[in-house]
């Protein structure tokens with residue numbers, strides 16, 4: 001197979017940086033190597049770039065596109081909605097329709113408030129928790145990601161508890177107390193001074209870790225004991241680990257659930273769903289819930305169509321995707337064992353994390369073993385073989401992935417793992 005050429009993507013990036021900082025609209029997208037490929041067209045889970053290279057997509061919009069890039073149900077719903085006019089920032093029937101549907105699908109969702117992104121939904125959840133408890137302190141777990149706002153955009157990498165980027169106000173996280181995800185013993189430090197505990201119930205961002213046995217149950221017991229609002233950030237796990245998300249899969253119900261990504265059917269959305277009594281201040285209008293684009297008709301129509309489709313197909317779709325993810329990981333682990341390459345893969349539901357530098361992690365505490373540079377070389381090698389994964393080694397599976405796609409992906413993974421045997425080429429000074 002000839003090596004792909006990225007001439008046009010390179011030229012685009014060079015020109016784009018003139019007026020578009022870093023040449024992209026979200027920094028991680030600009031970190032794809034050898035160059036961020038410019039995607040011209042997407043159908044199902046297949047992408048074509050500006051140079052005509054084709055890829056099987058496992059980024060799926062960084063998670064939302066569980067039904068792929070061109071689901072019929074979403075296209076039809078958005079087209080219908082457009083024909084009625086944008087109606088941005090009006091009161092429209094799509095709002096209550098999606099809130100009603102969520103109450104049927106997500107076990108703890110008695111009421112839902114909509115915003116435009118997952119980041120905003122997290123902030124609204126914290127505000128609701130503080131209003132409901134009259135307290136300020138928030139417990140956050142290291143390496144869990146909850147969006148890019150200063151207060152919670154901290155402690156993203158192992159061994160680093162501070163702000164995740166320059167330009168943040170360190171004072172914004174003064175009321176945030178850090179814990180280690182999965183460590184049940186540390187939960188004893190929670191007491192009646194905390195407004196909320198927020199966590200990824202399955203830690204997808206740190207590297208696809210399922211909760212250790214008893215961990216979520218322990219968080220539930222101790223938060224209930226001290227009247228602390230338990231917030232599950234299900235921006236990724238919502239509608240990905242099953243129709244009812246992680247809370248249904250693991251059988252532990254939070255007080256508030258943050259949703260985003262898949263909920264919007266591919267269009268921008270965020271939501272806080274939760275217990276009626278905790279949502280009380282939003283329901284009375286005492287707590288200000290603002291945003292011009294909140295509940296915009298196109299996103300809500302796309303979300304309603306996507307969630308309805310998922311509900312209709314949940315019994316077959318989720319087991320199929322989970323089995324495909326498990327098989328992909330088994331292939332990587334068998335290849336790594338057979339060839340002696342230090343690499344491994346682990347799934348949670350239909351999310352898969354590739355790691356280089358280690359033959360397996362016992363838990364989130366082993367993350368320091370991971371060779372991040374080698375993991376990114378692995379995804380580079382995949383890109384060159386037509387497999388588009390997140391540069392940090394995360395791969396999302398979606399409904400349109402079929403056996404032919406998976407066979408191609410297994411072959412590409414085998415070859416990409418082989419490339420890890422060759423020492424990296426040193427870049428110039």
Ligand SMILES: Cc1ncc(COP(=O)(O)O)c(C=O)c1O
Pocket residue numbers: 062117118119120122145146147148200205233234235236260261269270
């Ligand atoms: C768990 C989690 N929470 C919140 C967010 C923020 O969502 P958004 O990017 O829509 O602002 C993300 C984004 O990846 C996420 O993974």
